[in-house]
Amino acid sequence: MFKRILIANRGEIAVRVIRACRELGIESVAVFSEADRAALHVREADYAVPIGPAPAAQSYLKIDHILDAAKRTGADAIHPGYGFFSENAGFARAVEGAGIVFIGPPPSAIERMGDKVEARKLMTAAGVPVVPGSPGTLDGEDAARAVASRIGFPIMVKAAAGGGGKGLRLVEHEQDLASAVRTVASEAKSSFGDGRFYIEKCLSRPRHIEVQIFADRQGNTVHLFERECSIQRRHQKVVEESPSPFITPAMRAAMGEVAVKAARAVNYVGAGTIEFLADAERNFYFLEMNTRIQVEHPVTEMVTGVDLVKLQIQVAAGTALPFKQQDLAQNGWAVECRIYAEDSAAGFVPAPGRIETMTFPNGPGVRVDAGVYAGAEVSVFYDPMIAKLVTWGRDRAEAIARMRRALSEFTITGELSTNLDFHRWITTQPRFLAGDFDTNFIAQEYRPETAAKTQDPARLAAILAAAFVAQQDGNHTATAAPGQRPAAASPWKLIGRSNLLR
Numbered sequence: 182m183f184k185r186i187l188i189a190n191r192g193e194i195a196v197r198v199i200r201a202c203r204e205l206g207i208e209s210v211a212v213f214s215e216a217d218r219a220a221l222h223v224r225e226a227d228y229a230v231p232i233g234p235a236p237a238a239q240s241y242l243k244i245d246h247i248l249d250a251a252k253r254t255g256a257d258a259i260h261p262g263y264g265f266f267s268e269n270a271g272f273a274r275a276v277e278g279a280g281i282v283f284i285g286p287p288p289s290a291i292e293r294m295g296d297k298v299e300a301r302k303l304m305t306a307a308g309v310p311v312v313p314g315s316p317g318t319l320d321g322e323d324a325a326r327a328v329a330s331r332i333g334f335p336i337m338v339k340a341a342a343g344g345g346g347k348g349l350r351l352v353e354h355e356q357d358l359a360s361a362v363r364t365v366a367s368e369a370k371s372s373f374g375d376g377r378f379y380i381e382k383c384l385s386r387p388r389h390i391e392v393q394i395f396a397d398r399q400g401n402t403v404h405l406f407e408r409e410c411s412i413q414r415r416h417q418k419v420v421e422e423s424p425s426p427f428i429t430p431a432m433r434a435a436m437g438e439v440a441v442k443a444a445r446a447v448n449y450v451g452a453g454t455i456e457f458l459a460d461a462e463r464n465f466y467f468l469e470m471n472t473r474i475q476v477e478h479p480v481t482e483m484v485t486g487v488d489l490v491k492l493q494i495q496v497a498a499g500t501a502l503p504f505k506q507q508d509l510a511q512n513g514w515a516v517e518c519r520i521y522a523e524d525s526a527a528g529f530v531p532a533p534g535r536i537e538t539m540t541f542p543n544g545p546g547v548r549v550d551a552g553v554y555a556g557a558e559v560s561v562f563y564d565p566m567i568a569k570l571v572t573w574g575r576d577r578a579e580a581i582a583r584m585r586r587a588l589s590e591f592t593i594t595g596e597l598s599t600n601l602d603f604h605r606w607i608t609t610q611p612r613f614l615a616g617d618f619d620t621n622f623i624a625q626e627y628r629p630e631t632a633a634k635t636q637d638p639a640r641l642a643a644i645l646a647a648a649f650v651a652q653q654d655g656n657h658t659a660t661a662a663p664g665q666r667p668a669a670a671s672p673w674k675l676i677g678r679s680n681l682l683r
C-alpha cells in the first residue's frame with residue numbers, strides 16, 4: 182500500500198481524498214495556490230505544498246509544480262480528483278514517468294475515450310449501442326449534408342475533441358447545417374486545437390443516465406448501477422440521484438452489462454462512468470465515458486455501501502476488487518444537491534465571497550461533503566461549487582423528504598450568495614417529486630419570479646397555518662388562499678431559521 186498520496190486538486194474533492202487516505206492509514210499531501218493558503222484541504226492534509234499563483238493555469242495546471250511537490254514530499258502516488266488533470270493522458274504519463282503511481286486508468290484508456298469519434302467507433306465494434314450518426318469524422322459540409330439527409334433532422338454536430346457540452350450544435354433544418362458545421366469546426370479548432378467533427382441524430386427530451394463501473398488490474402470489471410443526472414442546466418449538473426426513477430429492472434441490467442462491455446473494450450482500470458442518453462421509449466445510447474471519479478459519486482456510495490475513493494486507492498496499489506458483480510445491490514435511495522456560490526435568481530451568475538457563518542445539516546441519512554468552513558473565502562478563481570448535500574432514505578420519498586429537511590437546516594451567510602433556495606424550489610416541484618423530468622426540466626420550469634414566491638416564508642407559513650387551523654376546527658372553513666395570510670391569529674410564528682435565512 183502507498184505511504185503518502187499527493188492530491189493534485191482542491192476544494193471538496195481534495196478533502197474527500199484526504200478522508201479516504203486517513204481511513205487507510207496513508208499520509209496525505211495537499212497542494213495549494215496563493216488563493217488557497219487558508220483553504221480547507223490545506224488544513225486537513227498531513228502536509229501542504231505551495232504550487233504557485235491563484236490562476237489554475239499557473240498552479241493546479243502546472244505539471245512540473247505538482248511533480249516537484251510530489252518529489253519533495255516523497256509521495257508515492259498522485260490522486261487527480263475531478264477536473265484539472267483528471268482526464269489528461271499527458272499528466273498521467275508524466276506522473277508514471279517520474280516513478281509515481283497515477284491513481285486512475287491507464288493513459289491509453291483516457292486517450293481513447295477522450296476522442297469522441299474514436300470512442301464511438303470502438304463502442305460500435307464492441308457491440309455498445311451508439312446514437313445513429315456518422316461512423317467517423319466528417320470531411321466538410323457536403324459529407325455532413327449526406328449523413329444528415331440519411332438520418333434525418335434534427336441532428337447534433339459534435340466536436341471530436343469535445344464532451345460535456347463543449348463543441349456542440351443542434352441543427353433543426355437543413356439550411357442551418359452549413360453554418361453549424363463551420364461554427365463547431367472553428368470553435369473546436371480554437372478551444373481544443375482539433376477541428377474534427379461528427380454528426381448524430383438528435384434525441385428529443387433525453388434523460389442523462391450514467392453507470393458507475395470499476396475495474397481492477399486482475400481483469401475483474403463490475404458496475405455499481407446507475408445515477409440519474411437529468412436535472413442540470415447548461416451542462417452543469419444540479420441534482421443527481423440513484424437509482425434512476427425512470428429505468429426498469431430489465432433496462433438497469435442491460436445498461437450495466439453494456440457499461441462493463443464498454444470499459445473492457447479499453448482495458449479500463451479504476452473508477453469510470455459510462456454516460457448514456459435515454460429516450461422516452463427507454464432506448465439507451467452510449468454518449469461518452471468519463472475516466473475519473475465524478476462529483477456525484479456519493480449517491481452511488483450511499484446505495485451500494487462501497488467507498489469508491491478508498492477503492493480507487495486500493496486498486497491503484499494492486500489490490501483486487503473485494504466483491505463480484507453478484508455481491509452488489511442497490512439499497513434504498515440517495516439524492517445529491519450541488520451547493521454553488523451563485524445567484525440562481527439572477528441568471529445563475531457565480532457569487533463568490535467570504536462565508537461569515539455556516540450551519541451544516543446533520544441527523545439521520547445526511548452527508549455533507551464540503552470544501553469550505555465558516556470564515557473561508559470562496560474564490561473567484563475556481564469552480565463555485567462549495568459543497569455537496571447528500572441524503573439517503575429507504576425509498577425515494579424518504580430521501581427527498583430528508584433532503585428538504587436538510588436544506589431547511591442548511592444556512593450560509595456572508596458576502597456570497599448560494600443556490601440553497603434554488604434547491605428548495607426544485608425539491609418541491611411536482612414533476613421532480615413524480616420523477617417526471619428530462620434534461621430540459623430547469624429550462625422549462627424555472628422562472629425566478631414565481632419560484633421566489635413559492636419559497637416566501639410568509640406564503641409557506643400561510644399554507645402551513647391554514648392546514649393547521651383546518652385540522653383544528655375540523656370543518657375546513659379557515660383555509661387561506663395562496664399568498665394570503667390566514668384571517669385568524671396564526672398559531673405559527675416566524676422564528677428561528679426562516680428569519681436567519683434572510
Ligand code: MV4
Nearest residue numbers: 312337344345346381382383384387389413620
Ligand atoms: C445529445 C443530445 C441529444 N441528441 N446528443 C450535451 C452534453 C454532451 N456530452 C452531449 N449532450 C447532448 N448530446 C444527441 N444525439 C442532447 C445533449 C444534451 C444533454 C445531454 C446530457 C445532459 C444534459 C444535456 C443538455 C442538453 C443537451
